[in-house]
Amino acid sequence: MRDRTGANSGSLRAPACFLLIARAIEFDTEIGDDAAMRSACLPRLFVALWGACACLPVIAAEIDPGRDIAANCASCHHGDRSTGAAIPDLAGMEKATIIERVREFRDGRRPSTIMRQLANGYSDAQIEAAASYLAAQKR
């Protein structure tokens, strides 16, 4: 939602509302085998409808899978630009550049102090997910 809600205080446009309702229904269909979950469908749909009608941007069921991984990077990498660029801000950086840099650190092709040790903790898929998310952020 971070990158999609530039004018966050505004309401969702109608097509977006319908799409979200459709998604909620689809989600329930998938889990419909379980009786208990089935009984939860109606309230879920209601919540979706209510949310859409109230035009709160809360019902985006899909959270970018890279968001939580990128949050690890944020502890050191986002922030206070007034202090200089010793640690680069990754927001809005090209996705391919982020992936390549992290891989270079991981493989030892790019010298580093801490980044090789941290990069070694993430799989290619995790790095890509975080990079996608970060690249979509506004600078």
Next chain:
Amino acid sequence: MLLARTLGACANAAPASAPKVVVVGGGYGGATAARYLRLWSDGTIAVTLVERDAAFVSCPLSNLVIGGSRQLADISIGYGGLEKLGVRRIRGDADVIDASARTVSLAQGETLAYDRLILAPGVDFIYDGIPGLRSPAAQALVPHAWKAGPQTVALRARLEAMRDGGVFAIHVPRVPYRCPPGPYERACQVANYFLRQKPKSKVIILDANEEVQSKKALFTAAWSGRYRGYVEYRPNSELVDVDPAASTIKLDFDEVRADVINVIPPQRAGGIARQLGIANANGSFCQVDFLSYESTAQKYVHVLGDAIQTAPLMPKSGHMANQHGKVCAAAVVALLRDQEVNPSPLIANACYSYIDDKEAAHIASVHAYDREQKTMLVVPGSGGLSSAPSIEEAVYAEAWARNIWFDMLG
């Protein structure tokens, strides 16, 4: 930052019917959780932060204040950034939690209702085993300086007042304690001050543990190298008592009198968590579900930071608390929306120690949730130590501090 910018107009827009989260404690864990709850809910969760102090004072870097190269103001930040994001901040103390009614009563009188409660109370000190320090008056004579603030300044003042040729003795409690490398970094900072300003003086580290608990190779190299003759390290120094009037630390088989004594007492989860009965690891720390940081003892209550019972190799650090805060915030947003919690959270630790006023070194690790063991395990191959302290890493350490303070406080 990104959200702070975009959230703008709706920062205070959580309606009266919005889900309510109360966060107790505005340190690395609590402040981060408060901020990310607002960001990741797009301002739709009403977040109240209860914090005793007027401003955040960072424990990381506070040893530099003790060493004399920083002032307390350099490591203090207000809560205005969180307030701008719509967090309601109450300066006060959480007094009583009613977990069945889901309310928190403040010592100042107000009662706050919550859908989810996040406790980030840090640690309390245990003086039971130190008879000479049981009274607050005695404690005031021996600053721990293990919570940054007036205690930090008090310890610095004592070092400044100390004669050249004096001795500074620091006692390190048994693990687990907050910030494993902190006592050793402090010894380096004081040694650096002595080296420059009081060259006849000396640091004695009395460690209850059998060895240096973090960054061992880096610290021992500094003590036998640049601080040769200034630092003496004594492992297996179990503390028996302290005599504040005589400025003496009593050990099993020895007594150490020093001009300035600094006893870091043993620690346990902050009182509010123990009072609620959720310090279910040995009565000291709080066991949590690492997917959400929800207490294993009390539904709808989450615990962050130094107050939790960590998995092995997860240090009690500010950086870790910041990461707990984000995993918890993501989980709480999901739970309040009846969505699935991220089943495989990853967290990282980056921890810098200053060896003097210009050089630093780090330790790092990455931890992933293991679904079978239901705990956090270090990702194989990740993590490590600096090979040596450097000026370059001190630049990173400073940038780390600025950025993580922004990440938690906006």
